[in-house]
Amino acid sequence: MLEVIALDPADAEAAQTGGADRLELVSDMSAGGLTPSVEATRAVLASTTLPVRVMLRDQDGYRPGDLDGLRRSAAELRAAGASEFVLGFLSADSNIDLEACRGLLTELEGCAWTFHRALDNSVDPLLSWAEVENLGADTVLASGAPDGVANGLAVLHELALRQDPLQLLVGGGLRQEHVPGLRGAGVRAFHVGSAVRPRGWSDPVSAEAVREWAQLCHVEPRVTA
Secondary structure, eight states: OEEEEESSHHHHHHHHHHTOSEEEEOBOGGGTOBOOOHHHHHHHHHHOSSOEEEEOOOSSSSSOSOHHHHHHHHHHHHHTTOOEEEEOOBOTTSSBOHHHHHHHHTTOTTOEEEEOGGGGGSSOHHHHHHHHHHHTOSEEEEOSSTTOGGGTHHHHHHHHHTOSSSEEEEOSSOOGGGHHHHHHTTOOEEEESGGGOTTOTTSOOOHHHHHHHHHHHHSOOOOOO
16 A cells, blocks of 8 residues: 655645545644645545545644543534544653543544654654554554654564454555565555655656655555565
8 A cells, every 4th residue: 555645636636646545634744744634635635546644743742742632623624525534642751642642532533544644753662652542543654763764664564463353554654675675574555745846846756756666665565475
């Protein structure tokens, strides 16, 4: 499975043309990806038939800024047609903020959702995995380390063994050369953003770049005797 970050309908259309399986819709990548507007969400949902997971995050970092505001945003986005979301918060001591997560999840009953890379920045990602599972996520987006996949491979290999019912979605500094080894470890879901924007975040998603990633991520691993 290949998930692509989208900022607008043009990104969504290019990602679908290139063979992506799902979108993560965000705004303001200069802050690591924040909650998109209701208008942007409606426009993206109208532009694609792919599943769209909408970010719920109101400031850079992994602490909630205004939890009540995030709950209002979640309700407004659901009313606009969103049915899948992305969220995740840490407490001041860098453990999973269960209270904040549960507070926002009261607005998302019945929705599929991903716990994002707050897990990588927690004190113990392996313990955090179990806590996220108990919260009811179906997916965890992780790179295995705060600074990206290249330094998080050992943790990712361990998390891959813990899948079911949670799915591990690997992203954050993911490069094409990482994919074969991760697939061999049991990872089946990958997440890209800047990797499919050849000229950076100021330019749109490239359908050709998405197609290249889709071919890499969708190929079946070779079975040896």
